[in-house]
Amino acid sequence: MNYSEMERIGLFRKLNSSEIRKVCTCFGAYTRNYAKGKTVVREGDVLKQFGVVLGGQARAFKSDVSGKEFTVSVINEGGYIGLLLAGGSSSCPRCSPVTVTASDRLTVLFLPLNKLLRQCSGNCSAHVKVLGNLIGGISEKAMLLYERIDCLIKPTIREKVSEYLSQQSKLAGGDSFTVAFDREGMADYLNTERSALSRELSKMKNDGLIDYRKSSFKIFW
Amino acid sequence: MNYSEMERIGLFRKLNSSEIRKVCTCFGAYTRNYAKGKTVVREGDVLKQFGVVLGGQARAFKSDVSGKEFTVSVINEGGYIGLLLAGGSSSCPRCSPVTVTASDRLTVLFLPLNKLLRQCSGNCSAHVKVLGNLIGGISEKAMLLYERIDCLIKPTIREKVSEYLSQQSKLAGGDSFTVAFDREGMADYLNTERSALSRELSKMKNDGLIDYRKSSFKIFW
């Protein structure tokens, strides 16, 4: 990917291609390609740099004691790998809680956060913009975590679903919207069983609270 | 609070008092005091600046439709108010999902994030340090959210507790440690009933998995 194409990456928002080039060279950024299935970060690794997905898709997951994997997040173009880790470790170094592997052929741009956090010698303008974009990216992510927690802490499936659909409705700006998940994914997100979720959705439809078909929903409240 | 005392605030880590003064004046920071019970941010407010607690304590909470409040977070010295909001809104403006009130007499330093994200005319050194500290602060917070989610998504109370105690053990660096919560708080955090939590803790003690007394725990695994 050339610098001009990188303008669409969130990290480089408001930077033109020459600024991007400058930042990348100034801070020693480098890209790596991964074939499908290859591992980018292994659980327990200590990271000093973070990665930005330039192309393809990655999956972050944990394994429990029995070895069963469960997905923590799916990372698409513009998404970050190990950013929280690198960011948080400014106060205390930590090791990665997740393994990240390439779901597709994957291209990642790596940047050393510690260098980014030192003043650069030249014109700081692009530098500060990048830091701002980083703050925006992490904030956005943290917001999404809060929203998920808002769903998770509801006592019943009906309330979890209501919270989730309210959020999605607000996001879409209307009563009718399509959610990104299929049933299985939605159930995972809300931490319930797919079948139990289907059962409750049926009941809610019967009660006249919602209507839906597949991933398209309409709420009546 | 004078600039020298602010050196202990996370946002100003690695800055000396004269740098802090410079940053505060350069970006137009100002402090506000709140009497106990006063509101700092109301649910729905749009924020362009964020706050740092310099003294006292604040509580962030939501109210559901019935008006019942539930605490989202407790903010102590060095903690942030509305940072995620201000940070995330660099891409799209949002309104606060929580109300923040003073639990004690409270002092808050407000800083306009949008100004912080523009290059300053003078020496950027302190400026970049502050941005780095912000990234560290948000990253740390997001990590904590992930850790809580790791607990919440466990299917049974026993597994929630095991996850939580593992985390705390890792944090403490040993098998014996004291947790910050009382039973009620711990139950809230894990999103269970206090009595159900007590029941399960008893069982786990009986099964020889843990020992505890009040908030002091010892794990045997």
Next chain:
DNA sequence: CCTTTCTCGTTGCATAAGCAACATATATTG
């Protein structure tokens, strides 16, 4: 078109845990 695969809905059963009510223990206050 037929076959296979995937997604989603339905339902009976078993159980973890919410809830309420009470018991005990520890802390606080006068």
Next chain:
DNA sequence: CAATATATGTTGCTTATGCAACGAGAAAGG
């Protein structure tokens, strides 16, 4: 110390929901 308040533990009852098994419909693939 007595008395009250607060934190934690215990237990029976009830229920939401996990789980498994199955069916229907749509999509995919040959």
